[in-house]
Amino acid sequence: MSPFWLVTAVLALAGAAYVLGRARVLSAAAGDHRALHSLPAHYGWAAVQLTLGPALLLYLLLLLAGQAGPLAAAAALALALAALVWALRRNTPDFRARNAVERGMMAVLILASTIAIATTAGIVLSMLFETRHFFSLYDWREFFFSATWAPQFQGRSQLGILPLLWGTLYISLIALAFAVPVGLFAAIYMSEYAGRRMRAVVKPALEILAGIPTIVYGLFALITVGPLLRDWLAQPLGLGNSASSVMTAGLVMGIMLIPFVSSLSDDIISQVPQSLRDGAFALGATRSETIRQVILPAALPGIVGAVLLAASRAIGETMIVVLGAGAAARLSLNPFEAMTTITVKIVSQLTGDNDFAAPETLVAFALGLTLFLVTLGLNVAALAIVRRYREQYE
Amino acid sequence: ARDQVQVAGSSTVLPYATIVAEIFGESAGFPTPVVESGGSSAGLKKFCEGVGENTVDIANASRRIKDSEIEACAAAGVTDIIEVQFGYDGIVFASDIGGNAFAFTPADWYKALAAQVIVDGKLVANPATSWDQVNPELPAQPIMAFIPGTKHGTREVFDLNVIERGCKDSGAEEALAALVGDDAAKTCTTLRTDGRAVEIDGDYTETLSRIDSNKEGIGVFGLSFYENNASKLQVATMNGVTPSTETIASGEYPVSRPLFFYVKKAHIGVIPGLKDYAELFVSDEIAGAGGPLAEYGLVPDPELAKAQAVVADETTLD
Amino acid sequence: MYDMRMPKPLAAAAACKVSARGVQVYYGATHALRDVDIDIADRAVTAFIGPSGCGKSTFLRCLNRMNDTIPGCRVLGDIRLDGEDIHDPRVDPVQLRARVGMVFQKPNPFPKSIYDNVAYGPRIHGLAPTRADLDVVVERSLRRAALWNDVKDRLHESGTGLSGGQQQRLCIARAIATSPEVLLMDEPCSALDPIATAQIEELIHELADQFSVVIVTHSMQQASRVSQHTAFFHLGELVEYGDTETVFTNPVDPRTENYITGRIG
Amino acid sequence: MYDMRMPKPLAAAAACKVSARGVQVYYGATHALRDVDIDIADRAVTAFIGPSGCGKSTFLRCLNRMNDTIPGCRVLGDIRLDGEDIHDPRVDPVQLRARVGMVFQKPNPFPKSIYDNVAYGPRIHGLAPTRADLDVVVERSLRRAALWNDVKDRLHESGTGLSGGQQQRLCIARAIATSPEVLLMDEPCSALDPIATAQIEELIHELADQFSVVIVTHSMQQASRVSQHTAFFHLGELVEYGDTETVFTNPVDPRTENYITGRIG
Amino acid sequence: MSMTPVTAGAGSLFARDPRTARRRAAEARFRAYGMGAVLVGVAALLLLLSSVLSSGLGAFRQTQIHIPVMLAESALDPSGTRDPAAMRKVTTIGYGKVIDAALKDAIAQAGIALPLTDAEIAAMVSKEAPAQLRNKVLAEPALVGGTVQVSLLANGRIDGYLKGRVTMDSAQLDRNVTPQQLLLADEMVARGMMSRDFNPGFLTAPDASDLRPEAAGLGVAILGSAYMMLIVLGLALPLGVASSIYLEEFAPKNRWTDLIEVNIANLAAVPSIVFGVLGLAIFINFAGLPQSAPIVGGLVLTLMTLPTIIIATRAALKAVPPSIRDAALGVGASRMQAVFHHVLPLAAPGILTGAIIGLAQALGETAPLLLIGMVAFVREFPSAPPEGFFDPAPALPAQIYNWTQRADPAFVERAWGAIIVLLGFLLVMNAAAILLRRRFERRW
Numbered sequence A: 001m002s003p004f005w006l007v008t009a010v011l012a013l014a015g016a017a018y019v020l021g022r023a024r025v026l027s028a029a030a031g032d033h034r035a036l037h038s039l040p041a042h043y044g045w046a047a048v049q050l051t052l053g054p055a056l057l058l059y060l061l062l063l064l065a066g067q068a069g070p071l072a073a074a075a076a077l078a079l080a081l082a083a084l085v086w087a088l089r090r091n092t093p094d095f096r097a098r099n100a101v102e103r104g105m106m107a108v109l110i111l112a113s114t115i116a117i118a119t120t121a122g123i124v125l126s127m128l129f130e131t132r133h134f135f136s137l138y139d140w141r142e143f144f145f146s147a148t149w150a151p152q153f154q155g156r157s158q159l160g161i162l163p164l165l166w167g168t169l170y171i172s173l174i175a176l177a178f179a180v181p182v183g184l185f186a187a188i189y190m191s192e193y194a195g196r197r198m199r200a201v202v203k204p205a206l207e208i209l210a211g212i213p214t215i216v217y218g219l220f221a222l223i224t225v226g227p228l229l230r231d232w233l234a235q236p237l238g239l240g241n242s243a244s245s246v247m248t249a250g251l252v253m254g255i256m257l258i259p260f261v262s263s264l265s266d267d268i269i270s271q272v273p274q275s276l277r278d279g280a281f282a283l284g285a286t287r288s289e290t291i292r293q294v295i296l297p298a299a300l301p302g303i304v305g306a307v308l309l310a311a312s313r314a315i316g317e318t319m320i321v322v323l324g325a326g327a328a329a330r331l332s333l334n335p336f337e338a339m340t341t342i343t344v345k346i347v348s349q350l351t352g353d354n355d356f357a358a359p360e361t362l363v364a365f366a367l368g369l370t371l372f373l374v375t376l377g378l379n380v381a382a383l384a385i386v387r388r389y390r391e392q393y394e
Numbered sequence B: 001a002r003d004q005v006q007v008a009g010s011s012t013v014l015p016y017a018t019i020v021a022e023i024f025g026e027s028a029g030f031p032t033p034v035v036e037s038g039g040s041s042a043g044l045k046k047f048c049e050g051v052g053e054n055t056v057d058i059a060n061a062s063r064r065i066k067d068s069e070i071e072a073c074a075a076a077g078v079t080d081i082i083e084v085q086f087g088y089d090g091i092v093f094a095s096d097i098g099g100n101a102f103a104f105t106p107a108d109w110y111k112a113l114a115a116q117v118i119v120d121g122k123l124v125a126n127p128a129t130s131w132d133q134v135n136p137e138l139p140a141q142p143i144m145a146f147i148p149g150t151k152h153g154t155r156e157v158f159d160l161n162v163i164e165r166g167c168k169d170s171g172a173e174e175a176l177a178a179l180v181g182d183d184a185a186k187t188c189t190t191l192r193t194d195g196r197a198v199e200i201d202g203d204y205t206e207t208l209s210r211i212d213s214n215k216e217g218i219g220v221f222g223l224s225f226y227e228n229n230a231s232k233l234q235v236a237t238m239n240g241v242t243p244s245t246e247t248i249a250s251g252e253y254p255v256s257r258p259l260f261f262y263v264k265k266a267h268i269g270v271i272p273g274l275k276d277y278a279e280l281f282v283s284d285e286i287a288g289a290g291g292p293l294a295e296y297g298l299v300p301d302p303e304l305a306k307a308q309a310v311v312a313d314e315t316t317l318d
Numbered sequence C, D: 001m002y003d004m005r006m007p008k009p010l011a012a013a014a015a016c017k018v019s020a021r022g023v024q025v026y027y028g029a030t031h032a033l034r035d036v037d038i039d040i041a042d043r044a045v046t047a048f049i050g051p052s053g054c055g056k057s058t059f060l061r062c063l064n065r066m067n068d069t070i071p072g073c074r075v076l077g078d079i080r081l082d083g084e085d086i087h088d089p090r091v092d093p094v095q096l097r098a099r100v101g102m103v104f105q106k107p108n109p110f111p112k113s114i115y116d117n118v119a120y121g122p123r124i125h126g127l128a129p130t131r132a133d134l135d136v137v138v139e140r141s142l143r144r145a146a147l148w149n150d151v152k153d154r155l156h157e158s159g160t161g162l163s164g165g166q167q168q169r170l171c172i173a174r175a176i177a178t179s180p181e182v183l184l185m186d187e188p189c190s191a192l193d194p195i196a197t198a199q200i201e202e203l204i205h206e207l208a209d210q211f212s213v214v215i216v217t218h219s220m221q222q223a224s225r226v227s228q229h230t231a232f233f234h235l236g237e238l239v240e241y242g243d244t245e246t247v248f249t250n251p252v253d254p255r256t257e258n259y260i261t262g263r264i265g
Numbered sequence E: 001m002s003m004t005p006v007t008a009g010a011g012s013l014f015a016r017d018p019r020t021a022r023r024r025a026a027e028a029r030f031r032a033y034g035m036g037a038v039l040v041g042v043a044a045l046l047l048l049l050s051s052v053l054s055s056g057l058g059a060f061r062q063t064q065i066h067i068p069v070m071l072a073e074s075a076l077d078p079s080g081t082r083d084p085a086a087m088r089k090v091t092t093i094g095y096g097k098v099i100d101a102a103l104k105d106a107i108a109q110a111g112i113a114l115p116l117t118d119a120e121i122a123a124m125v126s127k128e129a130p131a132q133l134r135n136k137v138l139a140e141p142a143l144v145g146g147t148v149q150v151s152l153l154a155n156g157r158i159d160g161y162l163k164g165r166v167t168m169d170s171a172q173l174d175r176n177v178t179p180q181q182l183l184l185a186d187e188m189v190a191r192g193m194m195s196r197d198f199n200p201g202f203l204t205a206p207d208a209s210d211l212r213p214e215a216a217g218l219g220v221a222i223l224g225s226a227y228m229m230l231i232v233l234g235l236a237l238p239l240g241v242a243s244s245i246y247l248e249e250f251a252p253k254n255r256w257t258d259l260i261e262v263n264i265a266n267l268a269a270v271p272s273i274v275f276g277v278l279g280l281a282i283f284i285n286f287a288g289l290p291q292s293a294p295i296v297g298g299l300v301l302t303l304m305t306l307p308t309i310i311i312a313t314r315a316a317l318k319a320v321p322p323s324i325r326d327a328a329l330g331v332g333a334s335r336m337q338a339v340f341h342h343v344l345p346l347a348a349p350g351i352l353t354g355a356i357i358g359l360a361q362a363l364g365e366t367a368p369l370l371l372i373g374m375v376a377f378v379r380e381f382p383s384a385p386p387e388g389f390f391d392p393a394p395a396l397p398a399q400i401y402n403w404t405q406r407a408d409p410a411f412v413e414r415a416w417g418a419i420i421v422l423l424g425f426l427l428v429m430n431a432a433a434i435l436l437r438r439r440f441e442r443r444w
C-alpha cells in the first residue's frame, strides 16, 4: 500500500470512529449531555484511540518483523474494524471516556519522551561498539593522555584527545563569553525596556542569526574577522600572526549564538508575573535592580537552559571552527593561535579518505563518546546550579 | 524498485561523476544517477554496507580500496566488486597570481615544513622562516603553506611524493636514520605545527580564500581546480616540470594519484542503467583525452582501454 | 461642589503631604477615575472607602506612579508630593517610590527568603550598611508587622510558602522596612484575623506620628478606628472627603450615607 | 477530648457530607496540621475560623486534594466524601474536584476573558451543550456572585484587568458555575465592600439549601451570620468544633474564648 | 524631618542625593548595555545580510543569447514523422550542432567580424543549451522545419564577464575563455543579441555539473528542503512538546527523571554529524529506508531538533505560575485539561521560539546529511508527497555546501544566491510562527 493511501485510510477510519462514537453515546443518552460521564467529544476520541491504537501498533510490529505488504495492511485494517465495533459498544453514558482518552494521551506523551531516551541510547550504542573497536586497535592511555594529535595515512598516528578537548573548551568559552552577555542583555532590553513595536521587530530579526547557514559565518570569519583580529590585535600585541584563531572562531560563533540566549531568555523573562515587578518598583527599586535581583533569579531555569543550548551549539559547531580557527590541533593558551575542536575532527575523520576500518577513522567514535561524557558532566553541573539557586514564584 | 543508479564517495571524483551522470541522464534514456559526496571512506563504507536496493551501486574513491575494507565488504555480503581506475588527479602547488613565481623540488618542501631538521648533527626545531633559507634560488618570501588536512587523501600523496621524497632527496633520511634509527621515516613526515604549515580540512575553495586573505601563502590544489582558477593562481613547477594533463599522464610531473570507482556486480542487471553508466564513464568520448572530463581537468588514464575491458567483462577483484 | 468635598479646616489643621487636582485615569478607553481632587494630610491616616471596583486601588497607584507600569493606563491631572509635581519630567519615579511606599491588595512576596524580602528595600537604598544593621531592620519590621513570632524560626525559607495572611504581613513588613514618608496600604488587613488586624492598626497609628498613611479598607469600623480623614469613592468619582467623624456621622452626599448605612454597594 | 470537639447532636441533626479523621499535613518537615477530626454537614454552612497561619487553608485544600499539587506536601489520615475515601486509589481527583469546588484565598482568574473564566467549568463538564445554555450559565453565575452589573459590558475583556474585589467575585462565579456539591471558600469576602459581602453571604445561604458550603473567614460576625457550624483552628490543631452559636456564646476550650474575645491571635 | 534613623530618600523630588545619582547612573549603564547588546546583534545581522545579498543577488540574473535557430528536419527528425518517441533518438549532440551553426550564422548576419575559431563561437553558449532546445522541440514537434527565435543560456565565463567577474586581463590567463570571446560578447550585447535577464531557472532548474554552472538551479533542493521541513515540523514540534509536557507536568520528580532531563540537555550538545551516524545506522541500514531521501533527512533532523524544542518548551512550562494550574484544577479540570487549556497557551511563546530556533538549525544543517546521502547531485525532481518523501532530493544547505566546493568560480555566486533563497525560505517558515507567537504573548 502506498503511503498516500495508507494515510488516507487511517484518516478516514479515524473520522468514522469519531463521528460514530459520539453519535452512539448521544443516542444512548437520548441527547442529554448531562447524563454522560464525559463530554461527547471524549467519547468520539475514545473510539478513535481504540480503533487506531492497536491497529497501528500491530502494523508497526509487522513492519518491524519484515512483514510489510498488503497482508500486514489487511490484518491491521481488520483489527481496526473489530476495535471500532468494540469501541462503539463500550461507549455507554457511564463509560469514563475522558479518563480513557487521557490515558491514551498519557501513553502518547510517555512514548514521545521515550524517543528522546531512545535517541540517547541509540547514539551511545552506535558509538560504543565502534569505540570498543577503536580501543582494540589503539591504546586508550595514548588517546586520553597524549598531547599530540597527528593522524597519518601510513599508520604511526598519534591520536591524543587533549589538544582537541582544550580547543573545544577554549573556543566554546570565548563564544559564550560573547554570546551570553550580549544575548542576555538583548533579552532584557527587549522584554523590559523596549516597546512592543521594537521588540516585535528586533526579536525575529535576531533569530535570523540562528538561521544563517554556518558556512556564511565561516567565510565571514575567514575573510573579514580573522585578518581584522590579526592586524589590529594579534600582531600589535605580539601574539602571533595567524589569521585563523580561537578568538576569531569564538567571536563569530558568539554572534551566531546570540539568538539562542536572547530569544529564549526573553520569553522566560516575559513570563515572570508582573506582580513581582510591581513589588520591587513599589519599594523604589530601579528597573535594573528589579531585573537583576528579582526577575533574573525567578527566570533562572529558563536562562540556564538557554545558555546550555547555546553552549551545546558551540560545542557541536564545525564550519565556523574549520574556517575561523583552522584544523590544526594544538595546546596553547594564546587565543590568537589556530586550534581546533573535537567536533571538527569527528567530522573530518568520518568524511575523510582513510580506510573506514582504520583507527584514524574509528577515532571519531571515541571522540564522540568522550565528548558525550564531558557534556554530560557539564549538564549535571548546570542542573545542580539551577536546583540550588532557583526561585520558584507563587 | 529503485530506477536510478546511486553513487557515493569521494569529493575529488564527484565533479567527474556528475559530468558523466548529467550526460548519461540527457542522452541514455535512463534517469540521471544520484551522486553523493561524503568522502572516499564514507562512500566505501556505504558501499560495503550490503547488497540490495537501499545500498549504493557505485563507490567513488580517490584511493584504492584497502584489504581491510574488502574484508568488511565480504562480511556484509558484498563480494563481487569491480574496480575501475579511470584517470589521475594531479596535485599542484600554486600561489597568488600577483606574487612571486616558484620552482620547487620536493627537498625544498621537506626542508621548509619538517618539524625537526638536522642542524650541525643535532635534531632541532625547524628554524627556516622564509623560502630562500631552504633554497637560495627561491624568493625571500615567508614560509606559509596551506596543505591538505589529515582527512584528505591528497595529504597521503603529499606526504609520500613530496615530503618523504624530499627527505630522501636531500639526504636527510640517511642522516636521520643514523640519528634516530627506526623513527627516521616518522620524523621525516612529521610537519611543523608552529603555524607555517596550515592544515586545511575544508576543500580547495577554502585554500583559495586563505591565499586571498594571505597573499604570501602557497597552497596545494587539484589540477582541475587550478585550471578553473588560473586567473587567480600561478602554479609552481616541481623538479622543473609544469603540471598539466600531459606531463602528469606521461609521469614527468611527480605528484598525482589515481582515481577509481567501484561497482557492485550484484546490482548489474538489477538496477537499470548501472552498467551503461559505468561504460559511458570510461568511454573514450568521455574519459579520453579531449573529452569533457579532461576538459574539466582529469588526467586521462593512458590505459583507459584496460578500464573499458574491466567494465565490459565485469571483472571483479579477487 | 468643590468646597463641599474639600473642607477648609482639613487643609489648615494638618500640613498637606500629597495633593491631587483633576486626576483622571483611563484604562484604554475606560474612564476609571474622574476628576479627583484631594489633599492628603501629613502625619495622619487617610482612609479610602467605597464599593469594590470604584477606583480606590487605581487612585492609590497614581500616588506613587505605579500605574506607569500598566500598559494602556493613562493618568492625567496634577499630583504633588510636598508641593512638587510627581509627573514632572525631572522626577525619577524610583525616588518617588522610595518616599511613597506601597502594600498591594494581593500579597506579592518575592520568591526569595523571608529575610531577603524584608531586607530588599533597605539594601537597595543603602539604609543598613552592615549585616548587623540589616538584621536589626528586618527584625524590627517583622515585629512591627506582627509576623516575627510566626517566622522567626524560618527566616531563610521562601516567602511564597507562607499562608495568605502571613504573606500580607510580610508585604507590610517589606514596605515599612524602608520607612517611606507616605505609606499606601491597599486593604492591608483583608486576610488577617482580628488580633493581627489590631496589631497592624496599632502600627498604622504609630506610623502616623511621623508619616502620612493612606489605607484602603472595606471595613467602616476600621476606617473610623484608624483614620483621621476619609475619602469616599463611588463609580470612579471622589464623592466625599473630610474628617472621618464628619464623613461617618454627618455625610454631605446622600451616596455616602447610603454606602455607610449599607444601602449601596 | 473527642467528644468535646464532635458534639453528638450535630452529627444527628444534619447528614454528614464530608468526614475527616486523623488528618495530618506536613510541608516538608513542618507539621502544619495535627490530627484533625471533623464531620462537615450537608446542606449547611460550616465556618473555619482561627488566627492567620493556623492551617485553615491547608485543611480546606485537603478536602478536594488540592494539596496533591504542592511539592513536598504530605497529607495523612482519612477523609471521606459521602462515606467514600477520597484518597482511595480508585478515586479520580478530577471527579472529586468537580464535586468539591473551591474559591482560593488569593484570587486567581485565568488570563482569559471574563466570559471564558466562568464558562470554563461548564464547558469541560459538559453542563451547557449549546452556546445559548452557556450564556445563561455564565450570566446566572455572575449575577449570583454580584458581579454582573460590573462586567456585563466587558464580558470579553481579560479577567486579570479587574479590580481586586471584582477578581474575587469572578472566582466565586467561576466556582459556582459548575454547581459543586461542596463549595470550599477561602475568605471569599476579604476584598469586598459590605454590600457585596452581603450579596455573597446571601449566595452562600442559597447554596446551603442544596449543598454543603465551607467558608474560611476572619470575621466572627460573618461566621455567626452565615454558618451553622464553626470550627476553630489554632496552631495547626482543630481546637473546637460545634454549633456556631455554641462556639461563639459558650465555647468549651479556653483558647476559643480567648480568640473570640480578641485575646489571642 | 524624620526621627527614624533609617529612611529612604528625602528632600526634594527634583534633587538627587549622591546615592540616587549613583543608582541612576547604574540604571542608565544597564540600559545602555541592553541597547548596546541589541545594536551589536542587529549590526552583525545587517553586516552578514548585506554581504550575503551583495555576493548572491547576481545569481538571480543570467546572461542569455537571443538568436534565430533553423530547425532542420534532416537533423532533428530524420524519420519525418514528428513522433516524439522517434525524435528522442536525436541526442543533445545533434542539437548542439544545430545551435553552433545557428550562432555562426547569426554572428555573420550581424556583421561582426572578429578573428574567432568555430570552437570559440560554439563555446559562447552553455553546454546546457542543446538540452534546452531539445526539450523545447520535443515539447512542440511542429516547430521542426521552421526557424524559431530562441534565448539560450550563455557560457558561465561570458556571464561572468557581463557581471564583472571575468575581465580581459583574467581572460588572458584563463584557459576556459579567450579575450576574443569577450569582444564578441561586447558586440552581441551592443546588437541586442545578448542580455542579462532574470533567471527563473535558478529557482526551478535542477543542479548541473561543473561544466555548466550557468544552468545550475535550486529546484530540486528547494523541494527537498521543503519536504524535510514538513517532516521535521510535523514530527519534532508535536514530539518535543509532548515529551516536555510529560516530563514537566506529569513525570514524578525523581532521580530517574533527573537523568532524563540531563540526557535531553546533553543530546543538544551531540555534534550534528553524530545524528547522521545514528540515522545511517537506524533508518537506512536497519529500517531499510532509501538513501538520499527527504524522509531519512527529515527523521534525522527531527532527532537533532528535538532537544532544542524540549529545552525551550520545558523552560516555558516551568515559568507558568502554579496558581494557574490550581485555578483549573479547582474547577474540576483534569491535569491534562489544565495543561492543554491553560498552561500550554501561556507557554506558547517559548515553545514557538524553540520551534523557530530548532527549525532554523534544521534548515541550515549539513553535516548529518553528509552521511545519509543528502549531499548529492540529483537532477530528477521528486514526486509529490507522501511518495516524494522517499525519492532522492538534496537539501538547500547541502546544495550550498556542494556549490562552495566546486572549482568553477561561477558557483561561488550561486552558492551565495542559494543562501539568499535559504534565508527567504527561513523567513517564510518563521513568519507564521512569529505571528502566532505575538498573539500568545501576554503579561499577567
Ligand SMILES: Nc1ncnc2c1ncn2[C@@H]1O[C@H](COP(=O)(O)OP(=O)(O)OP(=O)(O)O)[C@@H](O)[C@H]1O
Pocket (backbone or CB within 6 Å): C160, C161, C162, C163, C164, C165, C166, C191, D027, D030, D032, D050, D051, D052, D053, D054, D055, D056, D057, D058, D059, D070, D105
Ligand atoms: N507551601 C507551603 N510550604 C511551607 N509551609 C507552608 C506552605 N503553605 C502554608 N505553609 C505554612 O503552614 C501553616 C498553615 O498555613 P495555612 O495557609 O493553612 O494558614 P491559614 O490558616 O490559611 O492562614 P491565613 O489565614 O493567613 O490564610 C503556616 O504556618 C504556613 O506558613
Ligand SMILES: Nc1ncnc2c1ncn2[C@@H]1O[C@H](COP(=O)(O)OP(=O)(O)OP(=O)(O)O)[C@@H](O)[C@H]1O
Pocket (backbone or CB within 6 Å): C027, C030, C032, C050, C051, C052, C053, C054, C055, C056, C057, C058, C059, C070, C105, D160, D161, D162, D163, D164, D165, D166, D191
Ligand atoms: N488593568 C486594568 N485594566 C482595565 N481595567 C481595570 C484595570 N484595573 C482596574 N480596572 C478597572 O478599573 C475600575 C477600578 O478598579 P480598582 O482596582 O481601582 O478598584 P478598587 O476600588 O480597588 O476595587 P476593589 O475594592 O475591588 O479592589 C474597575 O472597574 C476595574 O475593573
Ligand SMILES: [Mg+2]
Pocket (backbone or CB within 6 Å): C056, C057, C058, C105, C186, D163, D164, D165
Ligand atoms: Mg482594589
Ligand SMILES: [Mg+2]
Pocket (backbone or CB within 6 Å): C163, C164, C165, D056, D057, D058, D105, D186
Ligand atoms: Mg489561608
Ligand SMILES: O=P([O-])([O-])[O-]
Pocket (backbone or CB within 6 Å): A352, A353, B009, B010, B011, B012, B013, B038, B039, B040, B041, B061, B062, B151, B152, B153, B154
Ligand atoms: O573526498 P575525497 O575522498 O576525495 O577527499
